[in-house]
Amino acid sequence: EVQLVESGGDLVQPGGSLRLSCAASGLTVSSNYMSWVRQAPGKGLEWVSLIYSGGRTNYADSVRGRFTISRDTSKNTLHLQMNSLRADDTAVYYCARVLYGNWFDHWGHGTLVTVSS
Amino acid sequence: DIVMTQSPDSLAVSLGERATLNCKSSQSVLHSSNNKPYLAWYQQKPGQPPKLLIYWASIRESGVPDRFSGSGSGTDFTLTVSSLQAEDEAVYYCQQYHTPPLTFGGGTKVEIK
Numbered sequence: 001e002v003q004l005v006e007s008g009g010d011l012v013q014p015g016g017s018l019r020l021s022c023a024a025s026g027l028t029v030s031s032n033y034m035s036w037v038r039q040a041p042g043k044g045l046e047w048v049s050l051i052y053s054g055g056r057t058n059y060a061d062s063v064r065g066r067f068t069i070s071r072d073t074s075k076n077t078l079h080l081q082m083n084s085l086r087a088d089d090t091a092v093y094y095c096a097r098v099l100y101g102n103w104f105d106h107w108g109h110g111t112l113v114t115v116s117s
Numbered sequence: 118d119i120v121m122t123q124s125p126d127s128l129a130v131s132l133g134e135r136a137t138l139n140c141k142s143s144q145s146v147l148h149s150s151n152n153k154p155y156l157a158w159y160q161q162k163p164g165q166p167p168k169l170l171i172y173w174a175s176i177r178e179s180g181v182p183d184r185f186s187g188s189g190s191g192t193d194f195t196l197t198v199s200s201l202q203a204e205d206e207a208v209y210y211c212q213q214y215h216t217p218p219l220t221f222g223g224g225t226k227v228e229i230k
Contacts, residue, residue, distance in 0.1 A: 102214035103157035107166035
C-alpha cells in the first residue's frame, strides 16, 4: 500500500524559509514522478512543482526561483525547500505521485504552512 | 496557461438522483500524438486530500464506483454521478495534464438536497 506522509509545515514570518518533507512507503520516490500541490484555506488546488524520475524539475511561475524540489534516495523522501515566503504561500501542501500523463494517483494528507507576521 | 472552468460552482441533488458536473478548458486538451484527452477528475471531502476518480477523461481509477462516469473531448468535459449517495457529498475538481503548468478547475461542490 502506498503511503505519503508530509511534515515540516509551520508558522513562518514573511521572507522566511521552510523545508517540507514527504516520507514515502510502498513506492520508490526516485523511480516515480513526484509533485507538490497546495491548497490555500477555503480555495482550490494549485500545482506547485514536479520532479521527474530522471531528476528534471518543473515549477509553477508563482514559486519558480523561490522553491526547490528534491529527493533523498536513501530515505525515500521528497522535499520542498521554500525560501522568501509570502503571505500568499499560506496553504496546505500535499505531496502526490504523478502517473503517466501527469495525473495524481496517490496523495498525502498534507502539511499546513502559514506565512504571517 | 490552460484555464479550467468548472460549472456550476455548487449544486444540490437528492439522494439517488443524477449529478452532472461540467469542466471547460481554454484550449483543447486532446493530444494529437495519441488522440487522448488529457483530463482527470478528483473528489475531495472536508479535511481529506483529493482522491483520483477518473483519468483520460473517462477511465475510472481502480476501486471507484461505476456510478461515476466521465465523458467529453476537446474542450468540454462532464463528470456524471448516476445515482448520488450520501458519501458522494464533496468538492469535485477537474485537472488538465496536456500542457504545463498542470492546472485545476475551481471545483464544484456537490451537496445532498
